Amino acid sequence: MHRTHLDTGYPAYWPEDPAAFLASSTGLAAWLAASDDGRLIGHVAIHDAEGDPDIGPVHEFTGAPARAFAVIARLIVDPERQSRGVGKALLDVAVAHAKEIGRHAILDVVTSSSGAIAFYEAQQWQRVGSVEIEIGGLPNLPAWIYVDPGFQRPTEPLVGK
Numbered sequence: 001m002h003r004t005h006l007d008t009g010y011p012a013y014w015p016e017d018p019a020a021f022l023a024s025s026t027g028l029a030a031w032l033a034a035s036d037d038g039r040l041i042g043h044v045a046i047h048d049a050e051g052d053p054d055i056g057p058v059h060e061f062t063g064a065p066a067r068a069f070a071v072i073a074r075l076i077v078d079p080e081r082q083s084r085g086v087g088k089a090l091l092d093v094a095v096a097h098a099k100e101i102g103r104h105a106i107l108d109v110v111t112s113s114s115g116a117i118a119f120y121e122a123q124q125w126q127r128v129g130s131v132e133i134e135i136g137g138l139p140n141l142p143a144w145i146y147v148d149p150g151f152q153r154p155t156e157p158l159v160g161k
Contacts (some may be wrong), residue, residue: 007079008115022074026052028101030074031093033086041078044090046070046098046105054108057129057145069147070098072107087119095148105148108133110141117144124149 022030026047033042049055049069058069072094077087098105108131109116121127125146132140 003079004076008082008113024073026050026071027073028070029094029097031090033077033090041080042076042086042090044075044094045073046094047073049103049106053131053133054106054145057131058106058147061128061147062151064104068103069106070101070103072098072105075107088123091123098148099150104151107146108143109146110143112142120146126151 022043022045024045024047028046028048030043030045032040035041047070049058049066049071052066052071054071055066055069059065062068072091075087075090075094077090095105107120107125109120110133111117111130125148127144127146129145131143131145133143134140
């Protein structure tokens with residue numbers, strides 16, 4: 001994670017406790033990717049969307065409650081392994097798991113992360129809004145919010161369904 005932070009700027013602010021950053025209390029599941037020699041080269045998690053800042057724009061776009069979504073979080077790939085399919089494989093596993101538990105995947109990307117934005121948009125993630133991410137006393141981070149490529153905007157609000 002530290003190498004990714006230095007190379008790509010993600011996470012935007014180095015966490016005081018990196019292990020706690022990866023092991024969120026709202027986490028539903030997480031996956032690691034390892035090289036053939038056992039070295040960790042990637043990580044992704046999904047979190048509960050309840051209380052997540054992403055859910056506001058998603059709810060405005062879909063009309064669906066937070067319980068209909070899981071947030072893709074902490075997608076980190078070793079800089080030496082980027083553009084080799086590791087990130088896509090991790091993302092695919094997380095999205096598939098979200099579907100297995102009856103949820104659609106959503107995610108946020110800091111607006112200055114052009115590489116990550118290009119990655120998600122190349123895979124047809126749908127941009128639905130923006131938020132300012134607050135991180136305990138640090139400057140807010142403007143971010144785009146996306147819903148998974150398979151999400152179809154309902155013709156009627158999903159509230160109460």
